[in-house]
Amino acid sequence: MNEAVRKEIMPFVYLTCLQTTKFKTGSLSLNLLTRLEHTTAAKNALLPRVLLRGFAGHPTMERINAALEGLYGARLEPMIRKKGEIQCVGLYADFTDDLYTKGEPVLEQMAALLGKALLSPVMKDGRFLDENVEGERRNLCNEIRSIVNDKRTYAVTRLVELMCDGEDYAVHKLGRLLEAEEITTEALTAHYRALLPTAAIEIFYCGSASPERVETALSDALTNLPRTEPDFGLGTEIRMNALLDEPRIFTEALDVSQGKLGVGFRLGNCMEAPDYAAILLFNAVYGGTVNSKLFLNVREKLSLCYYASSMIEKHKGLMLVSSGIEFDKYQVALNEILAQLDAVRSGQVSETELLGAKGALITDLRAILDSQLQLEDYYLGQVIAEEPTAGPEALARRVEAVPLEAVVQIAKGVEQDAVYFLKGLEEEER
Amino acid sequence: METREFARVGEQMLAETLPNGLPVYVVPKRGFNKKYAFFATSYGGADRRFLFGGQWLDTPAGIAHFLEHKLFDTKDGNALTDLAMNGASPNAFTSFEMTAYHFSCTEKFEENLKILLEFVSVPYFTPESVEKERGIIGQEIRMIEDTPQHAVYYNFLKALYENHPVRDTIAGTVESIGEITAQTLYDCHKAFYTPANMVLCVAGDVDAPAVCEIAQALLPAEAGAPPMKEQLPYSDKPKQEKREVRMEVSTPLFMAGAKAQPGGGLRQELAGNLALDYLAGKSSPLYTRLYNDGLITGDFSAGFESGRSFSISAFSGESRDPERVMAEIRAELRRVLAGSPDSERMERAKKAALGRIFRELDQFESICYDQADAHFRGEEALRKAEVMDTLTADDALTFLHSSVDPEKLVLSAVRPR
Numbered sequence: 001m002n003e004a005v006r007k008e009i010m011p012f013v014y015l016t017c018l019q020t021t022k023f024k025t026g027s028l029s030l031n032l033l034t035r036l037e038h039t040t041a042a043k044n045a046l047l048p049r050v051l052l053r054g055f056a057g058h059p060t061m062e063r064i065n066a067a068l069e070g071l072y073g074a075r076l077e078p079m080i081r082k083k084g085e086i087q088c089v090g091l092y093a094d095f096t097d098d099l100y101t102k103g104e105p106v107l108e109q110m111a112a113l114l115g116k117a118l119l120s121p122v123m124k125d126g127r128f129l130d131e132n133v134e135g136e137r138r139n140l141c142n143e144i145r146s147i148v149n150d151k152r153t154y155a156v157t158r159l160v161e162l163m164c165d166g167e168d169y170a171v172h173k174l175g176r177l178l179e180a181e182e183i184t185t186e187a188l189t190a191h192y193r194a195l196l197p198t199a200a201i202e203i204f205y206c207g208s209a210s211p212e213r214v215e216t217a218l219s220d221a222l223t224n225l226p227r228t229e230p231d232f233g234l235g236t237e238i239r240m241n242a243l244l245d246e247p248r249i250f251t252e253a254l255d256v257s258q259g260k261l262g263v264g265f266r267l268g269n270c271m272e273a274p275d276y277a278a279i280l281l282f283n284a285v286y287g288g289t290v291n292s293k294l295f296l297n298v299r300e301k302l303s304l305c306y307y308a309s310s311m312i313e314k315h316k317g318l319m320l321v322s323s324g325i326e327f328d329k330y331q332v333a334l335n336e337i338l339a340q341l342d343a344v345r346s347g348q349v350s351e352t353e354l355l356g357a358k359g360a361l362i363t364d365l366r367a368i369l370d371s372q373l374q375l376e377d378y379y380l381g382q383v384i385a386e387e388p389t390a391g392p393e394a395l396a397r398r399v400e401a402v403p404l405e406a407v408v409q410i411a412k413g414v415e416q417d418a419v420y421f422l423k424g425l426e427e428e429e430r
Numbered sequence: 431m432e433t434r435e436f437a438r439v440g441e442q443m444l445a446e447t448l449p450n451g452l453p454v455y456v457v458p459k460r461g462f463n464k465k466y467a468f469f470a471t472s473y474g475g476a477d478r479r480f481l482f483g484g485q486w487l488d489t490p491a492g493i494a495h496f497l498e499h500k501l502f503d504t505k506d507g508n509a510l511t512d513l514a515m516n517g518a519s520p521n522a523f524t525s526f527e528m529t530a531y532h533f534s535c536t537e538k539f540e541e542n543l544k545i546l547l548e549f550v551s552v553p554y555f556t557p558e559s560v561e562k563e564r565g566i567i568g569q570e571i572r573m574i575e576d577t578p579q580h581a582v583y584y585n586f587l588k589a590l591y592e593n594h595p596v597r598d599t600i601a602g603t604v605e606s607i608g609e610i611t612a613q614t615l616y617d618c619h620k621a622f623y624t625p626a627n628m629v630l631c632v633a634g635d636v637d638a639p640a641v642c643e644i645a646q647a648l649l650p651a652e653a654g655a656p657p658m659k660e661q662l663p664y665s666d667k668p669k670q671e672k673r674e675v676r677m678e679v680s681t682p683l684f685m686a687g688a689k690a691q692p693g694g695g696l697r698q699e700l701a702g703n704l705a706l707d708y709l710a711g712k713s714s715p716l717y718t719r720l721y722n723d724g725l726i727t728g729d730f731s732a733g734f735e736s737g738r739s740f741s742i743s744a745f746s747g748e749s750r751d752p753e754r755v756m757a758e759i760r761a762e763l764r765r766v767l768a769g770s771p772d773s774e775r776m777e778r779a780k781k782a783a784l785g786r787i788f789r790e791l792d793q794f795e796s797i798c799y800d801q802a803d804a805h806f807r808g809e810e811a812l813r814k815a816e817v818m819d820t821l822t823a824d825d826a827l828t829f830l831h832s833s834v835d836p837e838k839l840v841l842s843a844v845r846p847r
Contacts, residue, residue, distance in 0.1 A: 001461070022461035024440070024788040061721065065713035069778040073785025096785045100440065131722075139727050142748065145680030151576050255678050255847060258572035291514035300508070303565035306573055324573050352515060359517025359537075366463045366536040367519075372792070 001369060004379060004389045005211045009219055011227045013201040016379050016388065017211040026097045026207025027372040028110055028214075029079065030118065031090040031380060032199035033234060036082050036168050042175025043183055043191045044089045046133075046140050048078035048117075050188065051091070053132035056120035058113070067113065071106050072096035076113060081377075082173040083384045084236030084315025089199070091117060094372065097208050107209050108217045115221025118196075127189045137183055144177045148254070152307075155260035155422045156322050162250045163264040163418035167237060169316050197226040200234065202383055206372045238271050238317045242417040249419045253427065261330060262420040263321040263337055268413030271317035276385065277398035278406040283312045284357035285407055286344050287321055291356040293340040298323060304333050315384055319414060327427045334419065344411040347404065354404055365396040431456070431638055436812040438819070439791055443801075443812055444638045448646045451626035451653025455801050456638040457812070459794070465539040465634030468798035469550055470530035472629075472656065472806045473622035475600030476739055477527065479660040482621050486660070489618060490609040491595070492567070492602015495524040497615050499563050500555050501531070509549035518542045524600050527737050530802065534794065539636055540644060547630075547648045553619045555612045564607060571601050578679045578844045585673040586685040586744065586842035592669040594662055596740050624654025629805045631798035662739060664691055666838060674843040683844040684752035686759060687744035690833035694736050696809045697817055697825075700783070702734030702743065702833065704818070705826035708779045709766055710745055716762040725749050725758070734833075738806075743834045752843045763836040771823040779826075780818060787814045 001020040009015045034044060058064045068074045074095035081088040091114055095106045122129055148154050157172060164170040174180070205214045270279060280288075287294035287310025298308035308323035325333045343349075368374040369392055382388050431444040431454075444456040475494050480487055502509045502522070513520040518535035531550050535542050574580050580599070587596045598606070632641055668689070694702075710716050710732040720726040730747035749755045790796040800811035 020461070022459075023792045025792055060718075062713055062715075062718040065711075065717075066775075066778060069711075069713050069782040071781075071785075072788070073782030094789070096788050100788055135722065135724060138724050142681050142727060146748065147680075149578050149679045149683075151678075152573070256576045258569065258576055289514055290510050290520070296511070299566060303562050304569075306566055306570040324569060326569070326572075356511070356515040356517075360514050360519065363517045363519055363534070363536050367534060370462045370464045370792075370794075 004391060006389050007211070007215065009215055010222065010225060012230045013203065013222065013225065014383070015203045015205070015215060015218060017214050018206040018375060019208070019210060020206065021099065021208045023207065023372055024097055024100055025094050025372065026107060026209070027092070027094040027205070027376060028107070028114065029090055029092045029204045029376050030114055031088045031202045032195060033202060034087050034089060034195060034199050035231065035234060036085045036087040036171050038171050038176060038179065040191065041087060041171045041173070042140065042180035043188055044087050044195070045080045045174045046136055046180070046183055046188060047089060047192060047195070048080070048091055049136040049140065050128055050132050051117045051121045052076065052078060053136060054122035054129070055116045057116060059122050071109055072101055074106065074110060076110070076117070080173050081380070083381055084313070085168040086234055086236065086384055087173065088380060092376070099208055107207065107214070111217035111221040119222070119224050127185050130185050133183070133185045133188055137180065140174065141177060141180050144172070144174050144180055147172070151256055151258070151260055151422065152322065152324065155262045155420060156320055158250070158252065158422070159262035159264050159320060159418065159420035162420060163248070167239065169236070197228040198230050200230050202380060204376045204379055206375055236315050239266055240268050240271055240317070241266055242415040247416045247418055251421045251423065253423050253425050255425050256422065257424065258324050259327045259330065259424070260422040261323045261325055261333055263334065263416065264418040264420070265319040265321070266415045266417050267312070267317040267319060267410070268415050270410045270413050274314065274317070275406065276314055277395060278402045278410055279312060279314060280361055281357060281399055281402045282344070282407045282410040283310055283319065284361040285349055285353060286310055286341060286411070289357060289360040291353065291360060293343060294321065294337065297340055298333060298336050302332070302336060304329050304336065308337070327423050330421055338416070341411060341414065345408065347408045349404060349407065354407070358399055361399050362396045365392040365399065368392040431642065434810070438815045439788065439812060441791065441812050443810070446642055448625070448642060450646055450649050450651050451624070452645055452649055453629045453805055454642050454645060455629070455631045455805070456636065456641055457633045457797050457801070458636070458638070459634050462634060463536045464534050464794060465536065465636050466532065466534045466632065466794035466798060467543050467546055468530055468532040468631045468802060469546055470528050470629055470802045471622050472527065472627050473529055474525050474527040475598070476595040477622070477659050478595045480621060481658040482617060487617070489614060490602060491598040491606040492600070493610055493614060493618055494529050495601050496563065496567060496607055496610050497618055498522050498524045498529050498531070499567060500560065500615055501550055501553060503554055503559055504549050504552070505554050509545055512545050513542055516542050516545070526596055526600060527739065528802065528806070530799070532795070532798070539634070540640060543641065543644055544648060547645060551623060551649050553616060555615055557612055560610065560612050560615065567601065567607055568604050571604055574599060574601055578677050578683050581675055581677060582683045582685045582746070582842050582844045585675060586687065586840065589670050589673045589840040589842055590668050590689045590742065591740070592665070594740065621657045624652070624656065625649050626653035627656040629802045631801045633794040633797045666835070668838055668840045670840065672841045672843070674845055676847045677844050679844055679846050681748045681750060682752050682846065683748055684755060684841060685744050685746040686752070686756040686839055686841045687742055688834045688839050690741045690743065692737060692739050692741040694741065695807055696804060696811070696814065698829065699734060699736050700814060700818055701821055701825045701829045702736065704779055704783055704821055705829045706732040706734055706743060707783065708771070708776055708826055709762060709830070710759065711779060711782070713775070713778065716758065720755060720758060725751060725755050741833070752841060756839060756841045760836045760839055763830065763834060767827070767830060767836070771827055773823055776823040776826065780821065783818055784815055787818060
């Protein structure tokens with residue numbers, strides 16, 4: 001695999017290319033980067049879905065799907081992510097690589113579809129079609145309502161919402177139901193017209209084609225892209241410390257048979273000049289792997305849960321611990337989660353624990369190189385972290401060199417900010 | 431080792447059955463960092479009654495899955511830890527008819543492979559460790575009970591089958607796992623974890639002969655005869671037309687579909703999925719109508735799952751009106767069965783299926799899982815694209831006629847409280 005090549009192909013339109021023949025599929029994504037805010041999040045989430053309801057040459061969903069099936073079952077999907085306080089409004093395509101389509105080039109056709117979806121959606125009297133907006137708004141609202149269905153993710157979502165209340169980061173990537181329900185065709189069309197010329201655009205390609213060929217395909221597809229002054233204020237406010245002296249405790253009840261415990265932390269001073277290699281390693285030691293302190297103690301030693309793990313939001317500087325427990329084990333589990341963090345803070349990390357964490361983390365980083373979906377997400381994250389072409393291998397090498405002191409130092413700076421506990425209704429009545 | 435070429439998909443597979451009876455398959459993937467090993471036994475959650483030591487043994491629901499958890503324990507500690515310590519990401523799963531242990535790593539592949547083969551083949555449990563695991567699995571079961579996707583799937587199976595172990599969840603219940611002892615675990619291990627009843631699949635840039643040498647040296651010398659499993663008679667009559675439960679969900683979830691005669695091969699599986707894609711895939715009139723009427727979301731899917739003892743066609747997703755979705759599916763099925771196929775649309779469905787087959791070849795997990803599954807049925811997974819090339823519209827319609835009876839559809843729904 002070649003190194004990533006990045007180029008500004010139009011004003012504030014960046015193309016990152018990874019040329020390789022090791023995959024049987026090619027992937028191509030386009031993301032509009034915009035601020036994550038309550039007022040616009042739902043509109044942003046709705047936009048790519050409406051774009052994919054019909055566009056020039058393929059005015060209905062049935063026609064689009066037929067075209068995609070004809071291109072060897074290519075996929076073209078909306079993809080909404082949040083990275084720190086930036087909302088990434090995307091279209092993601094993957095398709096059989098030209099090497100396996102008996103000579104039929106698919107890349108140019110996919111780039112053209114992507115360009116048409118973005119620039120020439122079906123409109124009537126200068127507005128999106130009402131039925132497309134209504135249908136997709138209903139789907140979006142359903143999806144927002146369904147967040148509660150998966151209790152494990154739901155608990156983490158609620159923890160973030162409550163802990164970061166007042167910060168843009170609290171906004172869910174799909175926005176709030178309240179705003180989603182009220183989006184009109186006019187409002188969405190106006191938002192589209194405002195967003196398109198001002199959003200910075202990140203395009204990512206991975207496959208067998210050369211960067212030159214990809215650039216030509218994209219430049220052709222995006223010829224009519226309007227460009228004006230972009231939003232220079234894009235970025236993430238980082239809060240280093242807990243909001244109050246004592247962690248805030250939030251409890252909610254639903255009809256569930258297992259309790260969900262979430263603990264939220266601010267990463268602290270290390271975010272002033274973040275060393276991501278050390279931060280990732282700290283997470284791997286504490287709760288990111290099956291060899292971590294959380295897994296080995298909360299699950300294996302004390303048998304308190306099926307899962308207990310931590311994850312990092314590196315752009316915002318958060319660490320979130322999540323666990324599923326019996327309702328009456330709340331205090332025991334919370335104590336153990338905190339005790340294990342104290343253990344890292346006081347340097348109680350054996351040589352084998354450190355090596356194990358490094359090994360697992362390095363394997364995960366190198367495995368990114370073997371998955372197009374992961375590569376796409378990794379490089380988008382790198383763009384936002386302002387290290388756009390630093391690949392997973394370079395990061396793996398940096399992890400290799402992180403000393404224990406750096407991990408301990410990060411642990412010492414971490415501050416617990418909030419606890420979220422989801423319990424059963426019967427518990428509530430007790 | 432024998433080298434088999436699969437030119438259609440640009441892959442190779444090295445194959446050998448070792449003197450101890452273990453089948454080994456290696457798919458070399460040059461240019462990838464990852465190396466992946468998948469060690470599986472033809473034994474899963476549905477294999478509850480089998481002939482062992484001359485008599486029929488009935489085992490509690492959840493035992494195959496419990497055994498999967500407990501095998502990670504070794505005399506000196508825990509294999510999960512050992513593998514993770516070596517930079518590997520290990521995991522395991524139990525399905526109705528397979529239990530598999532696997533890891534991926536970028537370095538020390540052979541060392542990790544030794545750990546894998548050893549912990550799976552050498553059981554080590556104590557009454558205390560079994561007791562402790564009950565706590566962990568009990569929590570896993572609680573988590574499953576709160577998962578609407580599980581509820582909708584198991585209720586679908588319960589509606590289809592009157593008398594079949596797939597009616598019970600693979601993990602069992604807190605009560606059923608209460609009956610499991612160290613001895614029953616040892617018995618099940620002895621019965622099913624013999625080289626001849628297992629398979630080792632590896633993907634990645636590895637030294638294939640070394641894989642064979644390691645497996646021959648570490649595993650028992652005796653192939654072992656796989657135990658006879660209970661064969662249930664097949665009846666095409668569903669137990670009930672509809673099952674529903676209420677849970678903490680926002681929109682109802684549904685699964686509708688039919689069962690079919692089990693035991694079909696790769697060709698039937700591909701024909702089944704092609705037929706269902708033709709009937710309900712994203713460019714089908716049915717999908718478009720349901721989507722435009724707001725009756726389904728982009729999550730709607732249709733698929734055919736086929737095993738030794740059960741075989742199902744299922745349509746699933748979220749809907750405000752599951753009954754109407756099922757009625758529309760039934761009507762469309764009748765229409766398609768009565769008419770002649772739209773050959774252009776069928777060709778597109780085939781191309782799309784080929785694209786999916788190619789996409790899976792970038793996933794080591796799918797390559798190995800598919801090959802293990804195919805091996806247990808006496809087939810080769812890398813032939814999928816070739817077989818797909820030969821399928822015709824008639825094959826797809828024949829499948830629908832024989833396996834998806836519109837008059838015998840059942841519906842499972844999870845509704846909001």
